[in-house]
Amino acid sequence: MKVSDTIAALLAENRKFAPPQEFAAKAFFNDPSVYDRAAADPVAYWEEWARKLDWFEPWTKPLEWNPPFAKWFVGGKINACHNCVDRHVAAGAGAATAIVWEGEPGDVRSLTYEELQCEVARAANALKALGVGKGDRVCVYMPMVPELAITMLACARIGAAHSVVFGGFSAESLEERIQDAGAKVVVTADGGWRRGAIVPLKKAVDEALELGCPTVEKVLVLRRAGEPGTVTNGLATPEYDRGSWVEGRDVWWHDLVPGQSAQCPCEPMDSEDLLFILYTSGSTGKPKGIVHTTGGYLTGVSATFRYVFDIQPEDLYWCTADCGWITGHSYVVYGPLANRAHVLMYEGAPDTPDKDRFWRIIERHKATILYTAPTAIRAFMKWGTEYPERCDLSSLRLLGTVGEPINPEAWVWYHQHIGGGRCPIVDTWWQTETGQIMISPLPGLTETKPGSATRPLPGVSIGIYNDLGEDLYAEHIRRVQAGEATDSVGGYLVLTQPWPAMLRGIYGDPERFKRTYWSRFPGAYFTGDGAKVDEEGYVWLLGRVDDIMLVAGHNISTMEVESALVDHPAVAEAAVIGKAHELKGQAIAAFVILKAGYQGGPEIVDELKAHVAKKIGAIARPDDVIVCADLPKTRSGKIMRRLLRDVAEGRALGDTTTLADPNVVNALKDKYESAG
Numbered sequence: 127m128k129v130s131d132t133i134a135a136l137l138a139e140n141r142k143f144a145p146p147q148e149f150a151a152k153a154f155f156n157d158p159s160v161y162d163r164a165a166a167d168p169v170a171y172w173e174e175w176a177r178k179l180d181w182f183e184p185w186t187k188p189l190e191w192n193p194p195f196a197k198w199f200v201g202g203k204i205n206a207c208h209n210c211v212d213r214h215v216a217a218g219a220g221a222a223t224a225i226v227w228e229g230e231p232g233d234v235r236s237l238t239y240e241e242l243q244c245e246v247a248r249a250a251n252a253l254k255a256l257g258v259g260k261g262d263r264v265c266v267y268m269p270m271v272p273e274l275a276i277t278m279l280a281c282a283r284i285g286a287a288h289s290v291v292f293g294g295f296s297a298e299s300l301e302e303r304i305q306d307a308g309a310k311v312v313v314t315a316d317g318g319w320r321r322g323a324i325v326p327l328k329k330a331v332d333e334a335l336e337l338g339c340p341t342v343e344k345v346l347v348l349r350r351a352g353e354p355g356t357v358t359n360g361l362a363t364p365e366y367d368r369g370s371w372v373e374g375r376d377v378w379w380h381d382l383v384p385g386q387s388a389q390c391p392c393e394p395m396d397s398e399d400l401l402f403i404l405y406t407s408g409s410t411g412k413p414k415g416i417v418h419t420t421g422g423y424l425t426g427v428s429a430t431f432r433y434v435f436d437i438q439p440e441d442l443y444w445c446t447a448d449c450g451w452i453t454g455h456s457y458v459v460y461g462p463l464a465n466r467a468h469v470l471m472y473e474g475a476p477d478t479p480d481k482d483r484f485w486r487i488i489e490r491h492k493a494t495i496l497y498t499a500p501t502a503i504r505a506f507m508k509w510g511t512e513y514p515e516r517c518d519l520s521s522l523r524l525l526g527t528v529g530e531p532i533n534p535e536a537w538v539w540y541h542q543h544i545g546g547g548r549c550p551i552v553d554t555w556w557q558t559e560t561g562q563i564m565i566s567p568l569p570g571l572t573e574t575k576p577g578s579a580t581r582p583l584p585g586v587s588i589g590i591y592n593d594l595g596e597d598l599y600a601e602h603i604r605r606v607q608a609g610e611a612t613d614s615v616g617g618y619l620v621l622t623q624p625w626p627a628m629l630r631g632i633y634g635d636p637e638r639f640k641r642t643y644w645s646r647f648p649g650a651y652f653t654g655d656g657a658k659v660d661e662e663g664y665v666w667l668l669g670r671v672d673d674i675m676l677v678a679g680h681n682i683s684t685m686e687v688e689s690a691l692v693d694h695p696a697v698a699e700a701a702v703i704g705k706a707h708e709l710k711g712q713a714i715a716a717f718v719i720l721k722a723g724y725q726g727g728p729e730i731v732d733e734l735k736a737h738v739a740k741k742i743g744a745i746a747r748p749d750d751v752i753v754c755a756d757l758p759k760t761r762s763g764k765i766m767r768r769l770l771r772d773v774a775e776g777r778a779l780g781d782t783t784t785l786a787d788p789n790v791v792n793a794l795k796d797k798y799e800s801a802g
């Protein structure tokens with residue numbers, strides 16, 4: 127058997143999960159004809175969704191496409207905040223719950239749509255009082271508290287663009303992002319709770335502004351942590367660095383916002399006006415400010431939220447992502463609120479005070495939908511089933527994942543131990559750049575296979591290209607439909623038609639925009655991901671193409687080897703890289719975390735090597751297996767393979783500033799070197 131065949135065998139999960147009948151019966155989409163209808167005229171399909179929003183003035187042209195520049199709903203006038211808040215109040219739903227929030231100390235706040243409207247209007251007037259107007263940029267560097275969403279909406283209300291920077295980023299990263307966006311105001315908090323400690327946000331803002339940032343005129347500071355000793359739900363704020371107070375620049379939120387009028391009109395924005403910038407780290411060089419505009423973005427996220435999560439009026443929806451990521455923008459704030467959903471938000475860590483925190487939250491608030499990341503799910507698996515088992519998770523009816531390929535073992539664990547075997551799982555593929563979910567099951571319609579994101583959503587066109595830029599996808603799907611396909615094909619994942627929430631550029635750098643996404647395959651958007659489509663037409667994401675190894679002339683994806691490793695009962699998590707090798711081109715090195723109760727040592731190392739060889743083929747047998755306690759991850763949970771390659775190839779470590787915990791990789795380096 128060829129290696130590619132064995133890999134296909136590994137990925138061809140036999141297990142299939144049909145939507146439960148009861149779920150399908152009530153689901154928003156349960157008729158497959160929607161795919162054909164959307165494919166026949168994708169622009170008309172998206173227009174139908176745009177019409178469900180409130181527009182101050184209609185568009186004159188649905189799409190203007192001058193590759194790579196798209197304009198959606200040209201000439202339309204719209205306001206994102208109006209659509210997320212005011213129109214629901216106007217429709218009589220002011221008393222409905224918008225946000226239920228739980229702080230890490232266990233304090234709870236709940237806001238109705240009417241209360242949200244008042245809070246947002248006051249915050250918007252406060253921003254105006256600080257000199258913010260239409261077209262300005264506001265940097266938001268806050269903990270996961272309701273005021274974070276309120277600030278985003280307040281910006282949208284007055285036509286200022288927000289640039290949310292995740293509270294885990296350092297002062298230097300913050301400074302770089304503030305400067306690039308030319309922000310006029312920074313909105314922050316004294317600190318936020320994380321793992322029982324206070325993240326000193328205001329201190330980081332002080333440092334960032336000392337480093338530069340001449341455009342910043344004012345800093346608006348929410349009091350969240352308070353003075354050390356302040357008691358929140360029985361927990362005293364520990365000591366933390368509160369930074370300094372700069373008179374004339376710094377303004378307390380509680381001194382400015384509550385006194386503002388609760389009347390503030392929503393600025394009519396052009397459909398293509400900037401809604402926000404969100405920075406995403408490039409593999410090299412400075413972060414890219416991804417530009418999203420108003421009408422198309424709101425259409426894309428409100429539509430996909432509606433049908434991917436099959437939202438029903440009684441649902442309580444919880445997406446665990448921080449608003450500092452695109453997931454928080456599209457599926458905590460804009461998508462859900464545009465649908466008048468009830469949204470749960472949580473401030474802190476999943477293991478504080480104990481490893482059952484997420485399950486306690488679901489039990490307490492009776493959440494019905496949970497959307498989280500594979501890296502979190504693997505951590506839960508490692509911690510063990512006792513934590514979910516001690517909580518009542520019977521309110522859940524739908525689960526979702528996003529952020530990286532989910533290995534089938536984690537999928538099945540999530541399905542069984544969190545979903546109780548009854549909840550469909552939507553594995554949603556998308557990017558900061560796509561703005562909206564692109565590839566995902568429809569939970570009432572799609573039979574799922576663990577590990578596959580299944581197929582592109584209605585209205586989305588993908589391609590899988592080979593090195594020559596030839597599309598393999600369309601022909602393969604034709605063969606699948608004709609019953610002729612017996613194999614799978616793989617290559618580079620591209621998007622072949624514009625979609626409403628697509629990025630409009632990289633802030634201030636159109637050349638980089640063209641070069642990064644549109645130069646590899648002219649006319650198509652290159653995602654940077656590899657993908658396969660199997661004999662039934664299911665799409666399998668293979669990770670970033672820079673994560674494909676070339677071992678003795680064979681392409682092997684790091685994810686395939688990782689998947690084989692975590693299939694072994696002893697392995698909780700694995701990261702695989704290709705390291706330079708004289709003979710083979712690349713050799714495989716695997717870093718593994720063992721489950722509780724398993725010990726490292728030469729036996730397990732040999733066993734794991736043999737296990738991979740058995741699952742994939744001898745060609746994929748790792749040269750090195752290193753048992754470790756932790757893996758170097760970014761703050762969004764992505765494994766930094768670049769650093770693992772540095773370790774395996776014995777180089778000095780490259781840039782480690784975006785790591786969640788830089789100590790992890792230093793410890794690994796020592797361990798690798800001492801293992802010889």
Ligand code: WT7
Pocket residue numbers: 406451452453527528529530531532553554555556557558559579653654655667669670762
């Ligand atoms: C990259 C985008 C989209 C919000 C979070 C990440 C990977 C994302 C999946 C998935 C396989 C996935 C891709 C993509 N990715 N979701 N369901 N299956 N891979 O946003 O930081 O812009 O990262 O995450 O590699 O390109 P991001």
